[in-house]
Amino acid sequence: MTLAIQRPTLLIDEAICRSNIQRMKERADSAGIIFRPHFKTHQSAQIGAWFREAGVEKITVSSVEMAQYFSQHGWYDITIAFPYNPLEASAIDLLARDIKLGILIESEGALAHAAKHLSSPIHYWIKIDVGTGRTGIDERHFEMLSKLRKSSNSNHHCAGVLAHAGHTYQQLDMNSVRKIFEESLRLLNAAREMIGGDILLSYGDTPTCSFLTDWTGVDEMRPGNFVFYDTMQYDFGSCSVENIAVCMVCPVVAIHQDRNEAVIYGGAVHFSKDFIDREEGKYGILVKLTDNTWEKQPSGGLIRLSQEHGIISGDPDYIRSLRIGDLVGILPIHSCLTADLQGSYLSLSGNVIAKMTKV
Amino acid sequence: MTLAIQRPTLLIDEAICRSNIQRMKERADSAGIIFRPHFKTHQSAQIGAWFREAGVEKITVSSVEMAQYFSQHGWYDITIAFPYNPLEASAIDLLARDIKLGILIESEGALAHAAKHLSSPIHYWIKIDVGTGRTGIDERHFEMLSKLRKSSNSNHHCAGVLAHAGHTYQQLDMNSVRKIFEESLRLLNAAREMIGGDILLSYGDTPTCSFLTDWTGVDEMRPGNFVFYDTMQYDFGSCSVENIAVCMVCPVVAIHQDRNEAVIYGGAVHFSKDFIDREEGKYGILVKLTDNTWEKQPSGGLIRLSQEHGIISGDPDYIRSLRIGDLVGILPIHSCLTADLQGSYLSLSGNVIAKMTKV
Structure with missing residues (x-):
């Protein structure tokens, strides 16, 4: 990225x-x-x-x-x-x-x-x-x-x-x-x-x-x-993972290799606490970031959220490869609510995409 | 009110x-x-x-x-x-x-x-x-x-x-x-x-x-x-209902007397989808509004949320007393996340209380 x-x-x-x-x-x-x-x-x-x-x-x-x-x-x-x-x-x-x-x-x-x-x-x-x-x-x-x-x-x-x-x-x-x-x-x-x-x-x-x-x-x-689209619609069968047009990009701030988990800056105030029951990450699918986009290959999930923290769980080798300050990508569970929480969006070419803001 | x-x-x-x-x-x-x-x-x-x-x-x-x-x-x-x-x-x-x-x-x-x-x-x-x-x-x-x-x-x-x-x-x-x-x-x-x-x-x-x-x-x-404080802390035993300092005030937009429910303008983008398992209203306690404050008497709960809609359930007589365009009060389940979703707050005397906004 x-x-x-x-x-x-x-x-x-x-x-x-x-x-x-x-x-x-x-x-x-x-x-x-x-x-x-x-x-x-x-x-x-x-x-x-x-x-x-x-x-x-x-x-x-x-x-x-x-x-x-x-x-x-x-x-x-x-x-x-x-x-x-x-x-x-x-x-x-x-x-x-x-x-x-x-x-x-x-x-x-x-x-x-x-x-x-x-x-x-x-x-x-x-x-x-x-x-x-x-x-x-x-x-x-x-x-x-x-x-x-x-x-x-x-x-x-x-x-x-x-x-x-x-x-x-x-x-x-x-x-x-x-x-x-x-x-x-x-x-x-x-x-x-x-x-x-x-x-x-x-x-x-x-x-x-x-x-x-x-x-x-x-x-x-x-x-x-x-x-x-989003992870929920993907699970429902409404779309393929390639149709998901949004990805939350979040900094890694802590690694817990023994739990195969990492902590990201990205919490309930960024994703929303909506969820569906799914085995790997009820708040979203973890994807790898490449250049200015993301790989359409799930590699774990977003499993817990507090106000500003998120916990991702993934393959031990992937978690091992992470460093604090890396960026990871999450395909959010419910894009409507995740989008609502943003002040603006970012395009793949780095341009700010403006949206409505709350009064 | x-x-x-x-x-x-x-x-x-x-x-x-x-x-x-x-x-x-x-x-x-x-x-x-x-x-x-x-x-x-x-x-x-x-x-x-x-x-x-x-x-x-x-x-x-x-x-x-x-x-x-x-x-x-x-x-x-x-x-x-x-x-x-x-x-x-x-x-x-x-x-x-x-x-x-x-x-x-x-x-x-x-x-x-x-x-x-x-x-x-x-x-x-x-x-x-x-x-x-x-x-x-x-x-x-x-x-x-x-x-x-x-x-x-x-x-x-x-x-x-x-x-x-x-x-x-x-x-x-x-x-x-x-x-x-x-x-x-x-x-x-x-x-x-x-x-x-x-x-x-x-x-x-x-x-x-x-x-x-x-x-x-x-x-x-x-x-x-x-x-x-909030409904969650009240349920945990950290506070009494009289200590809860925030109340979401929402317009009633539809009444479903046969279900003892009413639809309010107030959804996941206002409350957040955080919840705890509780019998009466996992998203918050319904309270009656009086003059410019709220009665500290639970009278039902906020039971479902979609993006802008909320469904409240309450005593049949209370639901029967509601009219569209009335305002109802909800003590939110998790005030941190509800507050985060607001552009600003309102004091009981009608003054806007400014807060941080998202960029």
Whole structure:
């Protein structure tokens, strides 16, 4: 690694990113559906520009602040895929004056509040729970969908039904993805029928969007994580290790040869404490760094995290080869949360890639 | 709650904070030992000032950036309680020109590198592993301590032996704290003897510092979390719920009465995904907000988190009383990581409390 990295740094391989974007765009195009990628994963105007160059014009975000940020960077068609927050009504209203804004509604109360407090044109999506049990209207309550059909505000239009199948976040094969998809489609169609009218059906999560080829019945896909992928998606089978576009580069600060472990500068405040149960490193895959990139060969894992410390475990010979002040690479378990924790990213050629920051 | 909160916001009760600081300062004073609190929990110059007003002059931090930040805010005696990172040598050297800087050493390689690359005066502490198995020299390798006794750089002095008993992070009683403390003291004394000379013994973690009254044999304590405390420390028995000085205030965005759950705007990017196994809400305790503070009565818990969503579960009547756009309070599971995720904090009187931000 010839890059002058001194602290935990998220390295981004632009070529892999762009090819992940291109591949997903082609999947959507060949299915003939709208591609509205979720930008919560990268939160970066510069990476957003790579999407635009691939022909993307519509995006999804997860907060009003993120919608403001991307609107300031020239995006005009944004869905905030998070339940309408009445407390942010003014900010939403202001934003919807300038751009085509979609929001999520899942109750009469939310629809009525929006109708009263948002004077700008609003495209609202009705959130359907397709089995994740987080947000959205589940099948037992579909009778209330008729009440969400129309807003009392003539500027507000129902755009469609929308779902996120969060329960695909597990080890998958084509068959199980298709089963979840078919059940989701049944529910979304039933919901759409209950609402009536010419409305769209929006679906998507990275595992499904990575596996599924036949999208009949769906109008729009909204994957997010695929732009980077990560160890979790690799374990789920959504991607190969070569598709992972991000690598946390961390200094080695202590070696414990007798435990086959080394301590790195890189902890929960850099990676997040998200994890999945996996034999070798529940927080990520250890890879070797070469020149300005990383070898696509797992050689151990990130097994423990405290606030600033990480513990890596690896092959005894590899651990023996390490010296303090060396840099090691980790493919993070969940790139969305790892990326969120960064102030900025670094490209393989050493350029800072700016992103949204917290206020 | 009369504060104009629209998004997830970490509310800080200054009075509780100050009383946590005062109480711990008094514990150190009455034990006759140095109080060097860890500032990684709050990362705020303004909260640092509350410590200064309580008579604190020496502090601990967990990164070079944090040392730079607090040095810029008038702190002159700082220990970076993280293994020396050779890649940050220039920044460390620069800092040590201006302030009394302590660093952590745990290998001959690190000591030699520091000797060669840091020309400024350095106080180095030798990190001892007292059973946590993270960093530090463990008993089987104590023979190598003699090699760390003296630096080849006459500007560098061994300040003492230092340990963090991370394995106290569990449910505790006075007896188990004392057992861990006694074993740690045995190891630290053995290490000090091996090194020789007039050096100090530095110890401390919030559970031990909250329980232990007899500090005979220790020269310095370095707790951090106690300034805020949190649900985890409450469960460990380190504090009462009245001692918890921070509360995440989050908008309710959806109600699922049939599951006795509500969805809040407040997810992994606000709380962190750290958790402990506890029956009611592994990510935190749900409390009711009253005027500009919170009731010290648990009324449910934060049970699931995704990137921006949180799911709270509570008493059916309480969930029934909620409306979208209401604010709820959560005492976070791990305040250090929750605080790290904030751009700033809010006081009960509605003032923004600034903190370090990520670059």
